[in-house]
Amino acid sequence: GHYGRGSRQRTTDGNRNISQSKKSRVLSLRTDNVLEAYLAIMSKLKPIGENGGLIAVIGDEDTVTGFLLAGIGNVEAKNRKSGSNFLIVDSKTTQAQLEDAFRRFTAREDIAIVLINQPIAKDIRPLLDSYDQTLPAILEIPSKDSPYDPTQDSVMNRAKGFFGGK
Numbered sequence: 001g002h003y004g005r006g007s008r009q010r011t012t013d014g015n016r017n018i019s020q021s022k023k024s025r026v027l028s029l030r031t032d033n034v035l036e037a038y039l040a041i042m043s044k045l046k047p048i049g050e051n052g053g054l055i056a057v058i059g060d061e062d063t064v065t066g067f068l069l070a071g072i073g074n075v076e077a078k079n080r081k082s083g084s085n086f087l088i089v090d091s092k093t094t095q096a097q098l099e100d101a102f103r104r105f106t107a108r109e110d111i112a113i114v115l116i117n118q119p120i121a122k123d124i125r126p127l128l129d130s131y132d133q134t135l136p137a138i139l140e141i142p143s144k145d146s147p148y149d150p151t152q153d154s155v156m157n158r159a160k161g162f163f164g165g166k
Contacts, residue, residue: 053110053111053112053113054072054074054085054108054110054111054112055067055072055085055111055112055113055114055115056085056086056105056108056111056113056114056115056136057072057085057086057087057114057115057116058086058087058089058098058101058102058105058114058115058116058117058120059086059087059088059089059115059116059117059120059141059143060088060089060090060117060119060120060143060144060145061088061090062143062144063115063117063141063143063144064086064087064088067086067115068086072085072086073085073086083104085105085108085111087101089117089120095123095124098120098123098124099124099127102114102116102124102127102128103127105136106131106133106136106138108136111136112135112136112137113136113137113138113139114136114137114138114139115139115141116128116138116139116140116141117140117141117142117143117146118140118141118142118143118146118148118149118152118153119143119145119146120143121140121152121153121154122152125154128140128154129154131154137155138154138155139155140152140153140154140155
């Protein structure tokens, strides 16, 4: 029944029947509020380091090329000490070069994340396992030839230990 002039009918569970256009307006208002809140929060965050947060990649040629095409590449010609933010690993890359790149990337204040192919991470596993800093975050990623194995990921193993997993 009606509950007075101009009111809408109520369904048996007591909710009003709302027109589709009103639902759309409510949804867009909520979306706008979420977007405004997100933008407000993001505008107050400070960038990591002086130059913001870069992503570094240690990986095979295909992986590094893909990330470079996505726009993560940064080569500092004037600052030879920091150099680029990527290392392409091939059969000629030595253990020392891998370790040096990892130490260089994790020491830089402008790098927020270091991505490393998991098969390559196996070669420097003791170094990865001993890394205990929050930033830059170290993320092991699969390669084209080898799927991701969470049991080999040092970060996942630490997280399991933290949350009481085995």
